[in-house]
Amino acid sequence: MELGIYSFGDVQRDTATGELGSTAQATRNLLEAIQLADQVGLDYFGIGEHHTREMPASAATVILGAAAASTSTIKLGSAVTVLSTDDPVRVYQQFATLDAVSNGRAEITAGRGSSTESFPLFGQSLNDYDELYAEKLDLLLQINENETVTWSGKFRPALNDALVVPRPERGTLPIWLATGGNPHSSVRAGLLGLPISYAIIGGQAHRFSPLADLYRRAAEQAGHGPDKIKVSVASPGFVGEDARQAKDFFWTHWHAVMEQIGRIRGFAPPPRFHYDTEASGAGALFVGHPEEIAERIVTLHKSIGHQRQFFQTDVGQMPHRDFLRSIELLGTRVKPLVDAELGRRQPVPENDEAAHA
Amino acid sequence: MHKIAILGAGRVGTALARRALSAGFEVRVATSRPAADNAFMLQIVAPGAIAASAEEAIAESDIVVLALPLSKYRNLKPELLQGKIVVDAMNYWAPTDGTLAEFDGAASSSEVVQRFLKGARLVRSFNHLGYHEIEDAARPQGHAERRAMAVAGDDPQANPVVAAFVDRLGFDPVLSGGLASSRLFAGGTPVFGAAMTRSEMEDHLGLSSENLA
Ligand SMILES: NC(=O)c1ccc[n+]([C@@H]2O[C@H](COP(=O)([O-])OP(=O)(O)OC[C@H]3O[C@@H](n4cnc5c(N)ncnc54)[C@H](OP(=O)(O)O)[C@@H]3O)[C@@H](O)[C@H]2O)c1
Numbered sequence: 188m189e190l191g192i193y194s195f196g197d198v199q200r201d202t203a204t205g206e207l208g209s210t211a212q213a214t215r216n217l218l219e220a221i222q223l224a225d226q227v228g229l230d231y232f233g234i235g236e237h238h239t240r241e242m243p244a245s246a247a248t249v250i251l252g253a254a255a256a257s258t259s260t261i262k263l264g265s266a267v268t269v270l271s272t273d274d275p276v277r278v279y280q281q282f283a284t285l286d287a288v289s290n291g292r293a294e295i296t297a298g299r300g301s302s303t304e305s306f307p308l309f310g311q312s313l314n315d316y317d318e319l320y321a322e323k324l325d326l327l328l329q330i331n332e333n334e335t336v337t338w339s340g341k342f343r344p345a346l347n348d349a350l351v352v353p354r355p356e357r358g359t360l361p362i363w364l365a366t367g368g369n370p371h372s373s374v375r376a377g378l379l380g381l382p383i384s385y386a387i388i389g390g391q392a393h394r395f396s397p398l399a400d401l402y403r404r405a406a407e408q409a410g411h412g413p414d415k416i417k418v419s420v421a422s423p424g425f426v427g428e429d430a431r432q433a434k435d436f437f438w439t440h441w442h443a444v445m446e447q448i449g450r451i452r453g454f455a456p457p458p459r460f461h462y463d464t465e466a467s468g469a470g471a472l473f474v475g476h477p478e479e480i481a482e483r484i485v486t487l488h489k490s491i492g493h494q495r496q497f498f499q500t501d502v503g504q505m506p507h508r509d510f511l512r513s514i515e516l517l518g519t520r521v522k523p524l525v526d527a528e529l530g531r532r533q534p535v536p537e538n539d540e541a542a543h544a
Numbered sequence: 545m546h547k548i549a550i551l552g553a554g555r556v557g558t559a560l561a562r563r564a565l566s567a568g569f570e571v572r573v574a575t576s577r578p579a580a581d582n583a584f585m586l587q588i589v590a591p592g593a594i595a596a597s598a599e600e601a602i603a604e605s606d607i608v609v610l611a612l613p614l615s616k617y618r619n620l621k622p623e624l625l626q627g628k629i630v631v632d633a634m635n636y637w638a639p640t641d642g643t644l645a646e647f648d649g650a651a652s653s654s655e656v657v658q659r660f661l662k663g664a665r666l667v668r669s670f671n672h673l674g675y676h677e678i679e680d681a682a683r684p685q686g687h688a689e690r691r692a693m694a695v696a697g698d699d700p701q702a703n704p705v706v707a708a709f710v711d712r713l714g715f716d717p718v719l720s721g722g723l724a725s726s727r728l729f730a731g732g733t734p735v736f737g738a739a740m741t742r743s744e745m746e747d748h749l750g751l752s753s754e755n756l757a
Contacts, residue, residue: 364737453733
């Protein structure tokens with residue numbers, strides 16, 4: 188089982204003055220978080236594209252590029268790239284460049300994304316929400332399979348035998364499809380033979396088990412081998428030495444972000460008892476002490492059979508040191524327990540070194 | 545009243561299908577795709593649900609639930625829904641639905657939907673519950689944690705039928721009044737997304753005994 192982190196580049200708030208820190212500082216902090224995640228042996232770090240004052244991670248590949256130079260084994264990806272409002276050619280070039288400078292550690296996770304700030308920013312209409320995504324995903328996948336592309340669509344100029352470089356040395360980039368639980372997305376990922384990433388951010392996590400089953404059966408039907416079929420789970424998570432303290436601490440930050448989102452979307456932020464239910468047992472919030480988190484990951488694995496789980500920790504303007512501490516505990520305390528239970532992931536040979544071995 | 549049609553097989557549609565199946569209903573599910581395209585998916589995520597065309601699902605069922613994106617409501621065929629009891633679980637949210645002029649500033653989206661579906665007996669419900677709670681939050685009658693579910697409609701015969709459906713699915717139905725009153729549990733109201741007991745919801749909807757007195 189691979190373990191990791193994802194972040195939207197949350198800006199910290201000064202606990203003494205209550206003032207919001209700078210977006211530049213948050214960006215440097217994010218880089219530091221990735222470096223630590225690598226040092227403590229985590230497998231994956233994903234950056235989720237956002238364009239807000241509180242969550243300024245708008246240019247994931249730049250941060251990941253910097254991280255590539257100062258990390259050694261951690262896989263670097265997006266969680267997610269809002270493909271609908273980007274140019275798939277540019278997305279591919281950037282991630283392929285990241286792949287080159289990181290020696291084959293780059294991944295793309297494509298999704299609709301839950302936030303929509305990028306639409307007005309890049310002049311796209313939300314009325315084209317579904318169509319934009321379908322068209323751009325189609326182009327991205329074609330580019331991944333072919334160095335030169337001939338393609339035409341509605342939302343960007345046609346490509347005629349166009350060369351898209353650099354190319355990944357391992358042939359293609361891993362492109363994951365992110366979904367929030369619409370079953371057709373699971374069928375689609377399965378039929379395409381793409382790895383799937385489930386965003387499980389509320390409710391009971393094992394509710395996604397029939398979807399993972401659907402995904403695998405669709406892949407099987409389309410004749411895709413098991414090597415292509417991978418499931419990851421992304422959920423909120425925070426690890427602390429003491430379960431009670433961790434739950435109380437994360438509650439204030441999680442609640443703050445739920446209030447922000449609730450204000451925008453018009454729903455009431457969930458009360459504490461609701462949080463406590465979801466932060467235990469089969470709930471979607473992985474908050475607690477290392478043994479508890481490891482046990483819950485292993486339990487979820489029994490129903491979903493996922494190969495990777497990664498957590499969003501820095502929410503609601505969490506102080507940076509608490510974010511770092513949680514990363515450290517996830518790598519040094521949770522990971523060994525999960526490995527002991529499920530076995531360590533066999534590193535997949537995928538670059539030169541391995542090929543010569 | 546034991547046959548249900550669900551239009552939409554997304555997060556809400558499939559969760560409702562499972563919940564209704566386990567409550568003993570016969571469930572047909574239709575989307576904009578041909579039935580055959582949904583059969584495989586339903587077999588796995590909602591075993592027992594029948595993949596159908598919209599025509600067939602509606603014709604065969606006592607209650608039709610609208611669980612499609614509101615932005616697609618104009619693709620519904622009003623003539624198929626004539627005289628049918630139709631539960632509107634849809635919400636308007638411009639950031640994903642796109643801006644739809646007729647809903648911008650409308651007091652309640654259901655009234656706009658009712659005007660389009662002339663002749664349907666529209667009842668709004670289920671819209672204020674997160675899709676992941678349809679199954680997680682359902683409780684048997686009398687359970688201390690049983691949550692309330694608002695129900696609003698203009699057809700006095702349709703309302704109790706939907707209320708009974710809500711009840712069998714594991715929630716305490718709270719009738720708020722005519723379709724116009726559904727604005728009281730739309731997005732942005734304290735009821736939306738909140739876990740409330742029957743009496744808490746009655747308070748929020750202005751139905752408590754003091755208010756009525
Ligand atoms: N998500 C929630 O927590 C929640 C809670 C309460 C209410 N709601 C409301 O419930 C509705 C559905 O939300 P969702 O989250 O389930 O959306 P979703 O996951 O995107 O699913 C939408 C479903 O509607 C289908 N559809 C599209 N056009 C259709 C048509 N003309 N006839 C029949 N089916 C059609 C889609 O399938 P095809 O495209 O293949 O046809 C898809 O299966 C929305 O109006 C939403 O506001 C959502």
